[in-house]
Amino acid sequence: MGEDVVPSLFSELRLALPWGHIAAKAWGSQHGSPVLCLHGWLDNANSFDRLIPLLPKGFYYVAMDFGGHGLSSHYSPGLPYYHLNFVSEIRRVVAALKWNRLSLMCHSFGGSVGGMFSCIFPEMVDKLILLDSVPFFLDCNEIENFLIYKRNLIEHTLQMERLPKKPSSVISREEMLHRFLQNNSQMNECGELLLQRGTTQVATGLTLNRDRRITLLEYAFDFISREQFEHYITKLQAHTLLIKANQGYDGVRRQNAANKETLGFMIDKLKSVLKERFQFVEVPGTHYVHMSHPHHVASIISSFLQSRDRIPAQP
Template sequence: MTGRAEVRERTLPEMETGMFKELKISVPWGHIAIKAWGSSQGQPVLCLHGWLDNVNTFDRLIPLLPPGFHYVAMDFRGHGLSSHRAPGVLYHFEDFVSDVLRVVTSLKWNRFSLITHSFGGIVGGMFSCMFPDMVYKLILLDSLPFILETKEIENLLSYKRKMIEHMMQVETTPFRPPTVLRLPDMLERSRKVNPQVGEDGEKILLQRGAREEAGGLVLNRDRRLKQMESCIEFISQARFLSFIKKTQARILLIKSTRGFFNLRREDDQDGKLVESTVDLLKSALKERFKFVTVTGNHYIHLNAPQVVAGMIGSFLESGPKLGARL
């Protein structure tokens, strides 16, 4: 990346409350949309959302966290209010990692903490190892910093093929207007796809994840984003240990009892994927790693943020303080 990305502040009705700001960061393919809470002089914290979600996933959590921090949540490319990739260009895992660097470079952050959920945790984990001097603390909400390959090595080529085929299908299908749905219908469809969010949580996500069209709502996200597996880097235990030893961050992993890895991965119905990963983190990071289990589902930070806000706040406030720009 050459130069510093431009930050342009948008004037939105919500900004009048003084609770948060909406901004756009210019990038070569368009912009990355971000949402910021607190004074820019506070300790910097970047928040990374899950697959096909957006920054509104943190709307209920951040107001419960300690003041004195500058919380910034970013929409990944192709998500929320951020620009989509150009036609003919696939989405790759490293793209999302580079989005993090673009945002913090624009904000002039040299060192910061991360609050991450689901796919955002995998991105944050890789970033913490690639740029170890930049990440002070990494908080993983029902996520893992890397995904062990387990049996997935047998499926990698299939995932990559499906990604390419899906992109080609989207591009070669004759243009038709996007599907417009009334709010009740969109909520019903969302419940079938992702029942853990809940109706209230889904309404919060749709405030940013959909736009109004004549007759109803249309989803904002890029239609080429279909399967998360096509944008994840699966790694072996040996590579995991090699990578995680690079990070300088202190890591807090909060695992929900009815979370993502219990329900949606066939290879982990018995929880061994999480157990193996936690064991590796303990052996590599020692006292820099903390693991907590809470009762709830994958979206506990959105559905019941009071359950996790205290432990997140305590973790952020522990240790030496960071300035907004070091």
């Protein structure tokens, strides 16, 4: 390994919160420029294990587990997993680490959380890196359903609380991995890495660490309209890099022409509002390209982190 990249060794962090703790893993020196790494929905901090060792030293990379994910505490009974609560977790982590300014590197759902944080606290975010992700989720054709989503989240939370408490299911490693890949075909060999942090080994198999309340994805996502998107990004001060995988996801729920059109709308608006502060690069790979083929994105991210100039055009 060259001297200009981060050592592969990492340390575990445990940051106290009112309901428990946020778990995280860190690479590099605490004196380096901070980069907070945000994983995707139902994933965990291991999402960045293969990428961060390829990135430049001089930065302090901290990959956190969102609440209810990985090794972080579950939310207390009665406290739902609202999208804004995840945004608040970033602010709590930043305060615990005593950072005044940071960069964010986000994958998938982490991008919507990091994007919202970057617009609410624009003075705190220097650079925003979106890995096959967007800073907000738009549901342009279903604005009338926004209130339905919020109602469903409340009803789902109450329903889950009425269910009797039962022990976590114990499943063999092979079956657990099979279910992972069955639910997400783009994960492929990355599933094993996420299982290492997302499960606990018991005598007869594995149990999932995550809170079962977070499994209904679209209820906890915060969908916004085009008008809201246009207003929100005017608050964004960060230099922003969006890396799209050519075989990745074009939308949060369905891959169709409407999602591709929505992505095009967001990219065009980011270009027009942020101007030279926005960069867009498409790379070969799936939604988990930063795990399966991290070298496809490492040099792009390294150039972006180390310079305010535009990254070189990709062949």
